[in-house]
Amino acid sequence: MQHRSPEFAEINPMRKVPAIMHADFKLFESHAILVYLASAFPGVADHWYPADVHKRAKIHSVLDWHHSNLRRGSVEYLFNTLVAPEFGLPLDQKAADVGEKLLSASLAMIESYWLEGDGPFLLGNSQPSIADLALVCEIMQLEVADEKDRDRILVGHTRILKWIEDTKNVTAPYFDEIHSVMPLIKENLAELKAKQANNEGK
Template identity: 60%
Template sequence: MELKVYADRMSQPARAVLIFCKMNGIEFEEIKVDFIKRETVSPQFKAINPVGQVPVMVHGGFKLFESNAILKYLAHAFPGVADHWYPTDLFKRARIDSVLDWYHLNLRNGIVPLVQSTALARPLGREPNPQVAAQAESILPAAFEMFETFWLEGDAPFLLGNTQPSIADLNLVCEIMQLELLDDEVRDRILGPHKRVKKWMEDTKDATMPYFEEMHALLFETKASCKSSSSPSLACRKPPAGPLWPEIRHTEA
């Protein structure tokens, strides 16, 4: 059965799925879906995923969305995936699940609205919203403190005291990388106090090279091109002309 992954590489969960496939030698067709061009809310895409978000996986006749669910499926559906990604051991697997559940309501709950109300506001057809940004950023100090003091155990390089990365490491590092779209001063204000988190990020990047770099190239190209232009807040990646959709959701909530 042919595997298809519908993704926009500007989406942090989509990057995690793409890196996982590459890391584990899983053959797949990447189908690009551009959320700035409203392709995620097109009738054609919503026939595949009615909630209008990426990533989406189609494996034969089986369709699945939500990156956590996709990563767990891929870890078991394809032979040769190393056990450390999503262990068969029930207790180890449950702990990975706890990290993934936690991050959606903490790190992601701060990072997504922060980036979408600042750097991605105008590409999404909105005005920057300082109030939303401030509220979103206020979530992050406690989230990163919890990350650093609880999920990173001892001197181990990866989450939960592991010596090799899991799908939790992959999803969380791709999430935090979205902060690269912010002004350097803001990003450094958020991440600067958390040296263990920054070290973990470097370890996770190194463990997933060269695919980590490949899948984040678009993010850095977008940041560089907009930083050198006169257009504020990534406005150089403009949405198409015409009426705005009432709601745009480019990655899973």
């Protein structure tokens, strides 16, 4: 994989995605990249990362919460139900259950708090910000899970499902383009999981 190559390590020594190069400037970590892209180009609409310091602070509160809650739960759940075999590790249902509990609590917080307000986007905004991009993309990772598991986790979260659809519509056609790889990832992970189960059964 490209991100494990020596060339990629020159951009991100941790050899993880995402990472970018803009001219000779190198940057990694998704939230930092979003902030940079929204700030470095004068044509970017203000609603993505407002100049108002109070609005920016609110966006950063969402992003900081994201890392220790939604992302942590999502990663722990998906890694221990699907991704572990990619790294030669066994699946761990107990760890997956812990991750799902945090993931479900995080979704409930988005539904009841972060999506409060008159607008359809996070913080009650009428237009999306980089926080919407970060959190929606995190939830979209569930597309690689089994459909019944994804539906079980998202059941009842009607505001979240509408918010995802609103974000998709406002970022079309790029949203579908970015996530078009998800079916292939899902297929590959399912094959690895089946292969591991077959090996364990021998």
